[in-house]
Every structure is written in structure tokens, then in C-alpha cells.
Amino acid sequence: xxxxxxxxxxxxxxxxxxxxxxxxxxxxxxxxxxxxxxxxxxxxxxxxxxxxxxxxxxxxxxxxxxxxxxxxxxxxxxxxxxxxxxxxxxxxxxxxxxxxxxxxxxxxxxxxxxxxxxxxxxxxxxxxxxxxxxxxxxxxxxxxxxxxxxxxxxxxxxxxxxxxxxxxxxxxxxxxxxxxxxxxxxxxxxxxxxxxxxxxxxxxxxxxxxxxxxxxxxxxxxxxxxxxxxxxxxxxxxxxxxxxxxxxxxxxxxxxxxxxxxxxxxxxxxxxxxxxxxxxxxxxxxxxxxxxxxxxxxxxxxxxxxxxxxxxxxxxxxxxxxxx
Amino acid sequence: xxxxxxxxxxxxxxxxxxxxxxxxxxxxxxxxxxxxxxxxxxxxxxxxxxxxxxxxxxxxxxxxxxxxxxxxxxxxxxxxxxxxxxxxxxxxxxxxxxxxxxxxxxxxxxxxxxxxxxxxxxxxxxxxxxxxxxxxxxxxxxxxxxxxxxxxxxxxxxxxxxxxxxxxxxxxxxxxxxxxxxxxxxxxxxxxxxxxxxxxxxxxxxxxxxxxxxxxxxxxxxxxxxxxxxxxxxxxxxxxxxxxxxxxxxxxxxxxxxxxxxxxxxxxxxxxxxxxxxxxxxxxxxxxxxxxxxxxxxxxxxxxxxxxxxxxxxxxxxxxxxxx
Numbered sequence: 001x002x003x004x005x006x007x008x009x010x011x012x013x014x015x016x017x018x019x020x021x022x023x024x025x026x027x028x029x030x031x032x033x034x035x036x037x038x039x040x041x042x043x044x045x046x047x048x049x050x051x052x053x054x055x056x057x058x059x060x061x062x063x064x065x066x067x068x069x070x071x072x073x074x075x076x077x078x079x080x081x082x083x084x085x086x087x088x089x090x091x092x093x094x095x096x097x098x099x100x101x102x103x104x105x106x107x108x109x110x111x112x113x114x115x116x117x118x119x120x121x122x123x124x125x126x127x128x129x130x131x132x133x134x135x136x137x138x139x140x141x142x143x144x145x146x147x148x149x150x151x152x153x154x155x156x157x158x159x160x161x162x163x164x165x166x167x168x169x170x171x172x173x174x175x176x177x178x179x180x181x182x183x184x185x186x187x188x189x190x191x192x193x194x195x196x197x198x199x200x201x202x203x204x205x206x207x208x209x210x211x212x213x214x215x216x217x218x219x220x221x222x223x224x225x226x227x228x229x230x231x232x233x234x235x236x237x238x239x240x241x242x243x244x245x246x247x248x249x250x251x252x253x254x255x256x257x258x259x260x261x262x263x264x265x266x267x268x269x270x271x272x273x274x275x276x277x278x279x280x281x282x283x284x285x286x287x288x289x290x291x292x293x294x295x296x297x298x299x300x301x302x303x304x305x306x307x308x309x310x311x312x313x314x315x316x317x318x319x320x321x322x323x324x
Numbered sequence: 325x326x327x328x329x330x331x332x333x334x335x336x337x338x339x340x341x342x343x344x345x346x347x348x349x350x351x352x353x354x355x356x357x358x359x360x361x362x363x364x365x366x367x368x369x370x371x372x373x374x375x376x377x378x379x380x381x382x383x384x385x386x387x388x389x390x391x392x393x394x395x396x397x398x399x400x401x402x403x404x405x406x407x408x409x410x411x412x413x414x415x416x417x418x419x420x421x422x423x424x425x426x427x428x429x430x431x432x433x434x435x436x437x438x439x440x441x442x443x444x445x446x447x448x449x450x451x452x453x454x455x456x457x458x459x460x461x462x463x464x465x466x467x468x469x470x471x472x473x474x475x476x477x478x479x480x481x482x483x484x485x486x487x488x489x490x491x492x493x494x495x496x497x498x499x500x501x502x503x504x505x506x507x508x509x510x511x512x513x514x515x516x517x518x519x520x521x522x523x524x525x526x527x528x529x530x531x532x533x534x535x536x537x538x539x540x541x542x543x544x545x546x547x548x549x550x551x552x553x554x555x556x557x558x559x560x561x562x563x564x565x566x567x568x569x570x571x572x573x574x575x576x577x578x579x580x581x582x583x584x585x586x587x588x589x590x591x592x593x594x595x596x597x598x599x600x601x602x603x604x605x606x607x608x609x610x611x612x613x614x615x616x617x618x619x620x621x622x623x624x625x626x627x628x629x630x631x632x633x634x635x636x637x638x639x640x641x642x643x644x645x646x647x648x
Contacts, residue, residue, distance in 0.1 A: 031624060038622030052377075126623075252617075259616045259623060264596055266627030271595045272588055274635060292583045293576075298362030299450075299583060300355060303590030310635055311598060 001032045005040055008134050013108060016135050020110055023127045034127045042133030044076075045242055048158030049143045050180070055164045056190045059225035061143050065107060066228075067235040073138035079111035080125055080144045080154050108137065126262050129157050155183050156261045159254050160241045162234075164188045165204070167196035181207060184218050186237045192222035192230065216244050275310045325356045329364055332459050337432060340459050344434055347451045358451045366457030368400075369566055372482030373467045374504070379488045380514045383549035385467050389431060390552075391559040397462035403435035404449055404468045404478050432461065449478050450586050479507050480585045483578050484565045486558075488512045489528070491520035505531055508542050510561045516546035516554065540568050599634045 007015035019037075022030040047064075051057050061077055068075045112128060125142065132140050144154050155161045163184035187208070189201050204220045219237050223230035245251040279285040284306070291297035331339035343361075346354040371388075375381050385401055392399045436452060449466065456464050468478050479485045487508035511532070513525050528544045543561050547554035569575040603609040608630075615621035 035622045035625060038616070039619050041619060255617065256613055259613055262623035263612070263626050263630070264600065266624050267596050267599060267631060268592045270627055270631040271599065271635060272591050274631065275591060275595065276588065288587070289580055289583055292362070293579065295363050295365060298359045299586035300590050301359060303587050303594055306587070307591060307594040307598065311595060 001029055002036055004033060005036045005134060008131065009040065009136065011135065013105070013135075016108065016131065017110065019131050020112075020128050023131065024112055024124055026124075030127075034130065037127070037130045037134050040134045042130065042136075044133045044137050044140045045160070046129060046133075046140045046142060046158045047238060048155040048161040049141060049164060050152075050155055050161065051164030051188075051190075055166045056225050057143055057164055060162075060164060060188065060190055060223065061141055063223070063225045063228060063231045064141060064234065064238075067231050068139050069104070069106065071235070074106040074136070075139045075141065076108040076132045076135065076137040077110070077141045077143065078125070078128060078132060079109075080142065108132070108135070125154050126157050126258070126265075152180065152183060153261075157258055159245055159251060160185045160238055162186045162188055162238075164190050165200060166191040167194045167200045181211075185216065185241045186234070187218055187220045188234060189220060189222045190225055193224050193227075197222055215248070215250075216241065275306055278310060279306055325353055326360055328357060329360045329458060332455065333364065335459065337429070337459075340432065340455065341434065343455050344436075344452050347455065348436055348448055350448075354451075358454065361451070361454045361458050364458045366454065366460075368457045368461050368464045369484070370453060370457075370464045370466060370482045371562060372479040372485040373465060373488060374476075374479055374485065375488030375512075375514075379490045380549050381467055381488055384486075384488060384512065384514055384547065385465055387547070387549045387552060387555045388465060388558065388562075391555050392463050393428070393430065395559070398430040398460075399463045399465065400432040400456045400459065400461040401434070401465045401467065402449070402452060402456060403433075404466065432456070432459070450481050450582070450589075453481050476504065476507060477585075481582055483569055483575060484509045484562055486510045486512055486562075488514050489524060490515040491518045491524045505535075509540065509565050510558070511542055511544045512558060513544065513546045514549055517548050517551075521546055539572070539574075540565065599630055602634060603630055 004015055004019055008019060019033055021027075022033060049057055049061055049064075058079075061079075065075050065077065110128075112125060129140060129142060142154060142158055161183050163180055163186075165187070167189065187204050189197055189204070191197075192201075201220050201222060208218055208220070221230055221234050221237055223234055225231065242251075245254065276285065279288070288297060288302045288306075292299065292302065328339055328343055332343060343357055345351075346357060373381055373385055373388075382403075385403075389399050389401065434452075436449060453464060453466060466478060466482055485507050487504055487510075489511070491513065511528050513521055513528070515521075516525075525544050525546060532542055532544070543564075545554055545558050545561055547558055549555065566575075569578065600609065603612070612621060612626045612630075616623065616626065
């Protein structure tokens with residue numbers, strides 16, 4: 001695994017693709033791979049792009065890639081596609097888009113399909129982004145389809161988040177999901193040649209004015225990705241936000257929050273799984289479920305009791321013991 | 325709180341509305357309220373309705389309410405609307421739809437806004453559905469906007485899940501999110517008077533044929549909710565699925581899974597929060613974050629160590645002690 005990491009570091013794209021597949025599949029050894037990746041220097045700028053289906057994210061990402069390549073930067077694109085495993089949307093998109101990019105060795109494109117578990121996908125995304133960072137790309141674009149909680153979670157891994165909308169009711173400001181307005185660093189009104197673009201832009205500006213003031217004020221940029229309109233302005237906004245993050249010290253905070261989110265994610269899986277398994281083995285869980293069915297208990301109380309039983313406190317804690 | 329529960333049981337709608345607000349806000353006493361609700365008999369049939377924005381869920385829900393009312397059943401509608409707190413979508417929808425229903429005392433409508441945290445909303449939804457169950461409605465419809473992970477989570481609280489699509493590319497079968505196809509008990513192609521309805525229906529049938537066979541085969545029903553087309557067929561499908569759940573014993577399984585999901589949700593919050601807090605207080609977390617920044621550690625390893633330190637095992641476990 002250490003060798004695979006070294007191959008990725010030296011720019012071996014096939015090794016990177018193989019490593020990503022291992023992590024995506026949760027294959028044996030993938031955990032060691034991720035461990036090694038986290039212990040290897042990484043300096044990529046991570047840019048997140050999110051928005052509802054149909055706002056033209058793929059074209060926009062392609063346009064941003066062109067802009068970054070013109071500036072001499074290498075780019076990796078990770079498309080997180082939570083399509084149903086039955087439809088295989090990710091693979092389809094991959095093939096179409098790969099074709100456009102295979103000629104340029106400084107561009108890497110990969111989509112991650114969910115295999116049914118969005119939570120797992122979010123976790124895998126953090127690990128995959130770390131692997132891509134090891135490969136030394138100047139920029140990593142992470143693109144999500146849709147705008148639900150899983151997309152908000154994925155965006156935690158980005159330093160700069162672009163939220164993409166289009167003019168018109170279906171994707172208007174009114175339909176922005178909880179948390180999306182809050183996480184946007186740059187707002188993009190794509191397909192700005194459609195009627196209503198000015199109104200959507202104005203609505204966004206109004207919403208943004210209602211955000212707590214101070215620090216970075218997200219710009220609203222109109223683009224027509226398919227014809228390249230506004231892409232240079234968008235690239236400048238991305239640069240400006242990154243400069244702001246660095247000069248304000250917020251870049252360090254974002255990296256920390258990303259680590260914290262990742263720890264939290266792993267903790268959830270590990271602890272909750274262990275406790276439920278232990279409670280199941282001991283028969284405790286069965287008794288709790290029966291009591292719930294009989295209307296003699298409630299889930300919050302059950303969880304409190306289980307947490308109290310399986311969490312150490314005071315003298316029994318190995319942490320305290322190891323330090324005392 | 326016990327008194328409030330008794331008022332809800334006697335059919336006091338104002339008391340129910342007040343109780344829901346308490347739970348939604350996480351107000352003092354709301355936990356006791358929920359505890360009491362879980363210990364009170366409830367027999368409502370819970371029907372979930374999910375689908376992307378624009379598929380006509382509101383009209384469809386209104387149509388289903390009409391069907392259920394014609395059959396003499398009382399109905400509560402809980403609309404889970406994760407719109408941004410900045411846009412207040414939920415409140416707007418509430419006002420418009422409330423007006424249509426205020427004349428019928430056997431219909432209760434309430435929307436839940438997210439206040440920024442989708443995870444919290446999912447949790448609150450389970451508690452609110454329990455409160456509504458105490459009020460004795462024959463049917464509770466729970467409607468979510470969008471089709472992300474949080475929507476899938478909310479649908480865990482339903483016995484019968486309707487997945488709504490429309491003809492056309494934007495909302496076609498290809499764009500169905502992970503997990504949505506898997507949780508649907510009845511599929512609805514709404515706006516079936518639009519071009520492409522037959523194709524969308526056929527695609528769905530094909531996808532459903534790929535699901536593991538045996539048990540319930542979800543029907544695909546075409547509706548035009550605004551003109552009432554297909555609603556009687558839909559109501560029959562809902563009844564048929566519920567009969568299937570009862571006769572197969574799967575209703576009990578679903579109720580159990582719902583309790584389990586709720587326990588898991590509370591456990592996550594309680595344990596992860598406690599461990600992170602303890603690790604933060606002890607300075608351990610700060611050391612871990614510094615090591616991560618220096619590339620000397622990785623999040624999965626940090627989480628494993630924290631879990632091992634704060635989870636009891638063997639002789640220290642009060643659970644084992646209380647039974648030994």
C-alpha cells in the first residue's frame with residue numbers, strides 16, 4: 001500500500017484510479033491505503049460545486065477546468081453521483097466525459113457512485129479527495145448532484161464552495177435547501193441567457209444581504225457555461241476567495257473542520273455499530289424493542305441508557321487510567 | 325406534559341399544534357412530552373410521499389386526502405420542508421394549503437421547517453409523527469421535498485412509501501437517487517398527461533423487474549393529481565400494500581425497524597457528542613487535530629482510538645456488572 005502511495009505521488013494515474021476503486025469498494029487494505037495517504041503531504045486546492053439536477057453543473061465544471069488549464073494548473077475532477085445502483089448514472093456520465101479529457105494528462109476525471117449508501121459515499125469522498133491530493137493536482141473539483149444533506153456533507157471537504165442555480169421557478173432561490181445558502185462561497189446563476197436571470201440574481205443578493213455580515217461576502221456570478229460567458233469572472237472569484245481564506249486564517253479553520261467532520265463520521269459508525277451489536281448479543285436490544293412495541297419505553301430513553309452503559313466515565317475509563 | 329398528551333388524545337387540535345411546536349423547537353419539556361407520547365396507544369397508518377421538487381407532490385397529497393376523506397378516514401398531513409431558514413418556504417406553503425383545509429375538522433395539516441439542520445429535522449419528524457399518532461388519526465401522510473438522504477431517512481417512519489416522478493428527462497428514472505428505488509412501495513408517475521409518461525412508466529417497470537423478486541411487487545400508477553385521474557387506483561394500491569404488510573407480518577418488522585432507526589439516531593447524537601466533548605476537555609482532541617495537520621495521523625485511526633477509550637468492554641461495563 002505504501003508503494004501504491006509512492007506511485008500515486010510520482011504521477012501514476014493508473015495507480016490513482018486503482019487506489020480510488022479500492023477505497024470506493026472498501027476493499028481489503030483500503031484502510032491502510034487511506035492511513036498512508038493522510039500521512040503524505042498534500043497541497044491541492046479543493047473546490048466544491050453543488051446544485052440541483054439540470055442547472056448545468058457538468059458544463060460548468062468543464063468550463064472551469066478549461067479556465068484552470070489555461071492558467072497552467074493541473075486539475076482533478078471528482079463527481080459524486082448518488083444515482084441508484086440500479087441506474088448506473090455515474091458510469092454513463094463517466095464514459096461521455098472521459099472521452100473529452102483523455103488527451104490531456106494534466107486532467108483527471110473520476111466519478112464515484114454510491115452503491116446504495118449515501119452516508120458511506122460521503123465518507124469515501126473524503127478519503128478519495130485525500131488520495132487525489134497525494135497525486136499533487138493543483139486543483140481538485142468535487143461535484144455533487146442534487147442539494148440534499150449528503151451534498152452539504154460532501155461540501156465540507158471543499159475550501160471554496162460554488163452553489164449553482166438557474167433562472168426560473170424550479171431551481172429558484174425559494175427552493176434552495178437548508179444549509180445550501182449558508183455553505184456557498186460563490187453563487188453562480190448558470191444558463192443566464194434564459195429569462196429571469198436578473199431576478200434570480202437579485203433574489204440571491206437579497207438573501208445574501210440577510211446573512212450575518214463580516215468576513216467574506218459571496219459574489220453572485222452569471223454564466224452561460226456552454227458558451228463560456230462569465231467563466232473568467234468565475235475563475236477570478238474562486239481565486240479571490242482562496243486568497244481571502246489564506247489571508248484571514250480561515251483556510252486553517254476549514255482544514256480543521258474537515259478533519260473534525262471526518263473523525264465524527266468514523267466515530268458514529270464505530271461506536272453506534274459496536275453498541276448496537278453488544279446490546280443485540282446481550283439480548284438487551286430485544287428487550288428494549290419489545291418494551292417500545294408495548295408502549296412502555298421510548299427511543300430517546302433507550303438510547304440514553306445504552307449510551308450510559310457502554311460509555312466509560314470516571315475510574316473505569318482507560319483514557320483516565322492511562323493518564324493517571 | 326401528561327395533561328397535554330391527554331388533551332391531544334381527546335382530539336384537541338390546538339393542543340396537538342402546540343405540542344408539535346414544542347418538539348420542533350426542542351423546547352424545555354419537549355423530551356418528556358415525546359416520552360409520554362411513545363407510552364400512549366397509537367394506531368395510525370403512516371404513508372410517506374417523496375419525490376423531487378416539481379413533481380406535483382402537494383397536489384397529489386391533496387388528492388389522496390380527498391380519497392381518504394371519501395372513505396370516511398381522518399387524515400393528518402406532515403410536510404417536511406427542508407427549505408433554507410432564509411427563504412421560509414415551509415411557512416408559505418402552510419398558509420396556502422391550510423386555507424383549503426380549515427373547514428374540515430377531520431383533516432390536520434402541518435409543515436415542519438428545518439431550522440438549518442436536516443439531521444435534527446429527521447429526528448423531530450419521528451417524534452412529531454408519534455404525537456400525531458396519539459391524536460388518533462386514521463392516516464398520517466408524511467411528505468418530503470426532494471430525494472436526498474434525509475428524505476430516505478424520513479421515509480423510514482412510513483409503513484407505505486410512495487415515490488413520485490413525472491415524465492421527462494429532469495425527473496426521469498435515470499435521476500432517481502440512491503436508495504429511493506429501493507424504498508418505494510408504490511411508484512406514481514404524476515402529470516401523466518405530459519409526453520413521455522408511458523416511457524417513464526415502462527422504464528420504472530423495467531427497473532422494478534431488476535429488484536430481488538418475492539414479496540411485494542410495487543405497482544406503477546399514472547396520475548394527473550390536478551384533475552383527479554388515477555387517484556382512486558392509487559388509494560386502492562395504498563390499501564393493498566397495507567393489507568400485504570399486515571398479512572405477511574412485515575408491518576411488525578417495519579415498526580421495529582423504525583424504533584431501531586430512532587434509537588440509532590439518538591445514540592449517534594448522544595455518544596458522539598459526549599466523546600468529542602470529553603476529548604475536547606481533556607485536550608486529546610486538540611492533540612489529534614494537530615497530528616492530523618502535521619500528516620502524522622488519520623481520521624479513521626483517531627476515531628478508533630477515541631472509540632476504544634470511551635467505550636466500555638468487559639469487566640468495567642455497568643451492563644455486565646448489573647447482570648453478573
